[in-house]
Amino acid sequence: MLEVVFYQNNQDLLQKLQDENPPLVICPSPQVADNLRSLAPELDIITISKWTSDHLKKLGLSRSRKSELMIKLSAVWRHYFPTESTAVFLEAFELFTELRSYTLDMGLLNEFLQELDEVVRKSIHVFWLYLDQEKIIDEHLSYNKVTESKHHMSMWFVGFKHMSGVQIDMLKTLSETQDIEVLFPYPVYTDSLPNDWIRWLSADEIKKTKREGPISEVRVALIPKGKANIVLNKFFETHPSFDLVMAGTQVGLVSYQEAQKEQSFFKTTEDLFAVELELLTNDLRKKLKELKVITVEEINTYFEEVRLAAIAKGEYRKLKMVELMGVAVVDYSEFQKTIDGFAIDIFEVIVRLNSPRVSFLSLEEHNQRSFLDMNGLNFRDEEREIVLLATESMGGFRANERILSEAMTKALRVIGPIKRAGLDFLFHKYELLSILADSKNVLLIEEQVMETDLSWREVLKHFDVMDFDLGVRYSIKKIQEYLSPKKKTGPFEQKYFSASRLQSYIDCPQKYYFNYIEKIENRPEERSTLGPDELGNLEHKIIETYFVENGFKKDDVINLDHHRKACVRVFNEYITASRLILNETEKARAYNEIMHYTWNGIVFLLDLMGTKSATGIRFEIPLGTNPWTLKGSIDCLIEIGDKKAIVIDFKRSSSATGTKAETLEFKKIQLWVYLLTLKHQGYDIDSFGYLNLSDLSDDKLFFDTTDAESLMNSSMEFAKDVIEKTISGIQTNTTFKPHPRESKVCNYCPVNLFCLKGEVV
Structure with a gap:
């Protein structure tokens, strides 16, 4: 049986999860799994990636990572398209992996493929044929393969904001022999569209409830642009136990430094290898320009020289980049014996994908509060008080969405659900409404964000906005006029x-x-x-x-x-x-x-x-x-x-x-x-x-x-x-x-x- 189980909020979800015999819980990512474990530590929780890998091992199979696919497919592709640019390959490859999420039957994509230009269409055919001939298991085929495993048990799928057509097919196949439940927030479902992925699992008609008037009051403090650090310092003096949520989906170290305080915990990713990778690829391009053609043997000899020099100087980040580049060259050399500019471009992408994931985090013996972004709100501890900070620099709730023509969208819509940025925002809206509906929480928002960001208008229309006095008084400063002294006095005759x-x-x-x-x-x-x-x-x-x-x-x-x-x-x-x-x-x-x-x-x-x-x-x-x-x-x-x-x-x-x-x-x-x-x-x-x-x-x-x-x-x-x-x-x-x-x-x-x-x- 396959069933969609709705919940209203975290408390409602927790009540549904407290089953006498809870099944295996599958989450989309490690972060969501960790958050859910903190909410319900007694559950058996695993990510979908680990779950599929475990079942593939039981079948004697393994899944190829994206970087492995890219290096092999790029070398094969270069044989058929020796003069095309790297940009064409990258476009074709990304589109190929996206199309595989809709269906593993390329025949169903004929109408869509006819809308593509000839090189991209032929590229996708080459990629698809190569995977089939070499029996390579990519992420999307792995979902098909796990249905062959005999070791399944009842499962709950929790925390998914998107499921592809292939994943939905997997759930339907598994549900023939197992009980499968997908837990989904009902407020998001009521505002979803007929072609959103959750509607492919649940065709039930729903009754949309329209709220009459504001549901509650929300405490809001408008802050001037560029004053977030001053405001937060003042706020934490009187509210030391509040967790801080940055209202953005791509919040980095710079944003967290708005509120650097003692006894605060945060974690953010950082690329420590980007500079070394750029220097290495630039050296390769210079070498290619000098020699016109580089053989695999020559590039391996060069890497060995760089490796020894890096060890001697203690340049371990460079050493890691050389080692990863060498692995990419070995895989590429199975199909190509010379290195050109295209190959160097691909090596750069591959090494970036395979580089170690590095995070900055604060080390404190005792933590009073945590700093989060919007991605950390799934299944949070609702007992914790929250101050929500929204500034223009955080970028709001932007989501990447592939630009497709009307004909392409029509062709894909009948095959599987199309990932939609609007649905991503519905999840953010649901999480923000949950936070702001709690009277103990506070919103700090820059004035221009309140004025110009339609997303915040959509969220705040559900509340009575109550002014929250932070007790911060800004002294009137003299505004320096830089431009008037630079301007000449008119009038100026304009000829046209x-x-x-x-x-x-x-x-x-x-x-x-x-x-x-x-x-x-x-x-x-x-x-x-x-x-x-x-x-x-x-x-x-x-x-x-x-x-x-x-x-x-x-x-x-x-x-x-x-x-x-x-x-x-x-x-x-x-x-x-x-x-x-x-x-x-x-x-x-x-x-x-x-x-x-x-x-x-x-x-x-x-x-x-x-x-x-x-x-x-x-x-x-x-x-x-x-x-x-x-x-x-x-x-x-x-x-x-x-x-x-x-x-x-x-x-x-x-x-x-x-x-x-x-x-x-x-x-x-x-x-x-x-x-x-x-x-x-x-x-x-x-x-x-x-x-x-x-x-x-x-x-x-x-x-x-x-x-x-x-x-x-x-x-x-x-x-x-x-x-x-x-x-x-x-x-x-x-x-x-x-x-x-x-x-x-x-x-x-x-x-x-x-x-x-x-x-x-």
């Missing part, structure tokens, strides 16, 4: 204007001044990441390149091979021409984005052109001569007849497009600039809007024929007035004072760090 210039002035006059009058550039020439504007420009260029090279015919569909080639060529040309120092992970991340975002854009345009019976498409169309001296270009113009067109402006995300209200209230005027100049040229506008390349379903800012015509008739005079007033304001302004329209417009301002943002000196 563009949509982006006008938008910058509307967002903040001082931002305009330093962008277009002083022209400050705050981005370093050499950097290790691509900026949002660079990614956006690359995506525009790829979409344009695709249509210029492929043309358009009625009922056209995307040519995946041409699309991939355009992505690779434009991306590589830009990386080469720019002074960018990107590691392979950053390259893979950037390439993954531009490939999927441009796929979305091309598919949208092809569908729109077919629907509208378009006669042509043009990109980067100059605004031409106009009465307002407006310069610039329109991202995309689809022609559907003589002087009749569709106007589209590409954006990377919904945050870049703004809201519908901002467009209609002329707080975002880019589209209006384009429409006004086109109308002046005699164009008839059929439809217009922003295209959110990250999400094709985000069509709130696309105005089709009827809406477009109505808006053009009712708003163009007003748009003209706003544009003319903005131009006049720029030409006559003498001081360009800081006055941001809202806080988010400061994000990419070149003087953001020094600006008072409208505060009074």
Whole structure:
């Protein structure tokens, strides 16, 4: 029997766990297992990784780790794709391991695979075939193999925030001969979506209970930015026994140092080997550049020299890196006898995966309190009092989520549950509500987090917020004005204007001044990441390149091979021409984005052109001569007849497009600039809007024929007035004072760090 057992809170869970004959309890990770042991020490608790390994041993089998798979598959892959970049392999490998979590039958993935570019699709076929032929057991196959073991007993699965399709299949198979229970928090279940993994186990209809009004009061203290350490010191003077929870999922040593106090316990990971690994791989790349080709024998000889030197000097971290690199070379050399740049990139990734896990922790004879992050809240001791700290630097509740096209998502949804960042947040919300509902606990939150973080708004809407006085009094300090003395006095004659210039002035006059009058550039020439504007420009260029090279015919569909080639060529040309120092992970991340975002854009345009019976498409169309001296270009113009067109402006995300209200209230005027100049040229506008390349379903800012015509008739005079007033304001302004329209417009301002943002000196 397979059953989902719901619980409301930790006390409810503990009561369910106190069975007369408790079965084996399986948890997703060591941390969750340790937390559960502290809550119920009498239970037999094991991680799912240890559980599967034990059963494989009984079957005479063993599981290959991710690093073992990567080194073997990379060497095999290089034989078939000798000229492709490391980024392509890493993308294909990560996608391959993710797809294996859905199903072990590659035939079920045919529809999904057809959406991939040719090299990635062939790579996945190579990987899959190699594992099958060599009978290699990866993590996902291990779940299938453990069902063959005859040594199973009744089991409870506790603490899982995600289960893959293969894990769910395992549970269903085991439940044919054993009693299997999955324990799950009911408040999370009620807000889950039909395709979340827990619904694949429980199809029961549930009744969602809507809370009427706040459930309780919560004590909240708003703290100024950068004052968390002062506030915590003051708090712990009067509340010495409180545990501290940092409201973030990736809290490091720097954040814990906000509250370094005696008799406090904390534990955090730290990479002590990163510098030595970087130096070693850089030396290998220099050696490769000198010799052009390195044989396995030559690299082993070099490693022996480095090893002996490290021993002589007592450089034991370097010694460990050389030893791990040597193991990777041995595995790689089973298939390849020479070492190239690709191999060195892979060795670096493999060694990082196999490096010892190091943690910093505090050593105290007696501990009054513990410091935790959000990952440490599972099954915590609810008797302990908690102070919860939320600052902007902790990053909140962000979760990584693979960007997939609509067609890819549809193809996977029928095979297994898709991991969703929204479900991760539901777990965090459930844990936070449990903490804040306890009247003895306290929330310390930075003011700007309360104002701008929607996640906290979602959590706190369930409470009456009661001000908690910490007794901290901040002396009024003189705010130093750095920027005003640096600015010249206007007015400044501007020879021309563009949509982006006008938008910058509307967002903040001082931002305009330093962008277009002083022209400050705050981005370093050499950097290790691509900026949002660079990614956006690359995506525009790829979409344009695709249509210029492929043309358009009625009922056209995307040519995946041409699309991939355009992505690779434009991306590589830009990386080469720019002074960018990107590691392979950053390259893979950037390439993954531009490939999927441009796929979305091309598919949208092809569908729109077919629907509208378009006669042509043009990109980067100059605004031409106009009465307002407006310069610039329109991202995309689809022609559907003589002087009749569709106007589209590409954006990377919904945050870049703004809201519908901002467009209609002329707080975002880019589209209006384009429409006004086109109308002046005699164009008839059929439809217009922003295209959110990250999400094709985000069509709130696309105005089709009827809406477009109505808006053009009712708003163009007003748009003209706003544009003319903005131009006049720029030409006559003498001081360009800081006055941001809202806080988010400061994000990419070149003087953001020094600006008072409208505060009074």
